[in-house]
Amino acid sequence: MICEEMQKLRDWLDNNGIEWHDHSSNAIPELFWMCRTKFYIKGNEFSVINGIGSYGGKRYASAKNHGLLELWINQKGEPQGYLTADNVIERIKEYE
Numbered sequence: 001m002i003c004e005e006m007q008k009l010r011d012w013l014d015n016n017g018i019e020w021h022d023h024s025s026n027a028i029p030e031l032f033w034m035c036r037t038k039f040y041i042k043g044n045e046f047s048v049i050n051g052i053g054s055y056g057g058k059r060y061a062s063a064k065n066h067g068l069l070e071l072w073i074n075q076k077g078e079p080q081g082y083l084t085a086d087n088v089i090e091r092i093k094e095y096e
Contacts (some may be wrong), residue, residue: 002035003050003057003067008085010037018092023047041095047072047079048088055081 002010013020020039025032034051049070050057056068071088072079073095080091 001033003065003069005067005069005083005085006035006037006048006050009048009069009088012085012089013037013039025051041092044095045074046092047075055079056083 010020018039018041020037023036023038025034025036032052034049034054034057036051037048039046049072050065050068052058052061055070056066057070058065066082068081069083069085069088070079070081071083071091073091
């Protein structure tokens, strides 16, 4: 269920020695599924999601997944959505 952009991000994190955690929810996958990758850089918390209700994921359970990512840094302000893995990586580099 992981989208291509999320896998690309996770591969990049692995290749760059950034420890990440899978915080995906699978309680009722067809209704509430959310793929979530969390990691920290210099004390900053990054949460990247794709799933039902995410900006760039699926609008509702039976909709097509657009395969893009939503990024929230330090749980402040509004998350940024409709991002590619490369967009997220650019933001990560601002904190390294």
